[in-house]
Amino acid sequence: MRFRVQVLAAALILAFVGVCPCRAADLALVHAKIYPSPTDPPFEDGSIVIHDGRILAVGSRAAVKVPRGAKVIDCTGLVVTAGFWNSHVHILTPGLIHADKLSPEETTAQLQAMLTQWGFTTVFDIASVLNNTNLIRRRIANGETKGPRILTVGEPFWIETPIYVKSFLENNHVNIPDVQSVSEAEERVKQQVHDGADGIKIFANSVERNVILTMPADMARGIVAEAHALGKPVFAHVSNNKGIEVALESGVDILAHTTPTDELWSAAFAQRLVAGHMALTPTLTLWEFESRKGSISAADLEQGMNRAAEQLNAFSRAGGDVLFGTDVGYTDSFDTSEEFKWMSRAGMSYQQILASLTTNPTRRFGFSTRSGRIAKGFDADLVVLRADPSRDVAAFSHIRYTIRNGMVIYTSGS
Ligand SMILES: [Zn+2]
CATH class of the missing domain: 3.20.20.140 (Metal-dependent hydrolases)
Structure with a gap:
């Protein structure tokens, strides 16, 4: 019996750790226009939460909760696509x-x-x-x-x-x-x-x-x-x-x-x-x-x-x-x-x-289950654009940030 209680306690601890809000996500992008993929409709005011190099959540501002302690990048006026x-x-x-x-x-x-x-x-x-x-x-x-x-x-x-x-x-x-x-x-x-x-x-x-x-x-x-x-x-x-x-x-x-x-x-x-x-x-x-x-x-x-x-x-x-x-x-x-x-x-x-x-x-090239879209569980490889490519495709070359595995590896000068 005692053994079973210990097992139950361990399972509860593990379950708690799995959803523990104290394990803050590394990075959050907020107020962005987000194109999750070439075919899905964009989120006009969307958020992305990244944890351990992976996308933890993506969606409208209302649907995605930004964990306390996350580093937040305000993407107002910016557009995010997959890397x-x-x-x-x-x-x-x-x-x-x-x-x-x-x-x-x-x-x-x-x-x-x-x-x-x-x-x-x-x-x-x-x-x-x-x-x-x-x-x-x-x-x-x-x-x-x-x-x-x-x-x-x-x-x-x-x-x-x-x-x-x-x-x-x-x-x-x-x-x-x-x-x-x-x-x-x-x-x-x-x-x-x-x-x-x-x-x-x-x-x-x-x-x-x-x-x-x-x-x-x-x-x-x-x-x-x-x-x-x-x-x-x-x-x-x-x-x-x-x-x-x-x-x-x-x-x-x-x-x-x-x-x-x-x-x-x-x-x-x-x-x-x-x-x-x-x-x-x-x-x-x-x-x-x-x-x-x-x-x-x-x-x-x-x-x-x-x-x-x-x-x-x-x-x-x-x-x-x-x-x-x-x-x-x-x-x-x-x-x-x-x-x-x-x-x-x-x-x-x-x-x-x-x-x-x-x-x-x-x-x-066999990466479609982890790369190429902004979706839960995918690699946190992202591009933050200064403008919307649906208006002018030149926007694909106007980069504000490049993010790989959840880390900003390029930031434009201004
Ligand atoms: Zn060549």
């Missing part, structure tokens, strides 16, 4: 590439300039140096460096180093071997996944001095099959529609670009991409960055951008899975506002753009 994903970045800038020679603070500063000040709480790095990216990930995990969650493919697979990265790699003493055979490529896939890669990247096309090379289909198939056997997604760099055919044939999961210098994408072509379960990172502003290198006229640039936007439009209208991605780290265009403007010009609504930043990547 953004950028599904096409590179941990390759001078401020990141040799992290062992950089202090954690220097790494934080570079990650902030490039990613966290633009609201990114998770990024997919789709070509870098795996050892170096792993070092940065460890520093973020142990709190030395403030940064986003980084998923990575590590070193990419190409049959020949693309001309536009040759000197960069040489100058930085980075050696990424050309793939010589299917069996060798398969071994490397195994090794990189073993070493921590979350995906694999192939160059279905490699741009060389006077020619665009295309990876042989059997090689692409071997790499993709090996990655899929290990449960990892495959990204493909493409420069033309022939590269897209190799990607389709081999079962690639994500196209890393549109192909504005090739034929436009017909509705039927876009349907084929969707039927092949292919996602797309549009990287529309990449074309502006590339043309700045040459002596292209303003009119030609405008035309190229419009073609890229038309391809995105065809893909989006076909119901394709768009994952926001900019190629930042290869490009120095950290500011995301132009990309949002062009996505909108391509016919995407603010809800579709928000989905490309949140729910589309979390579903695609």
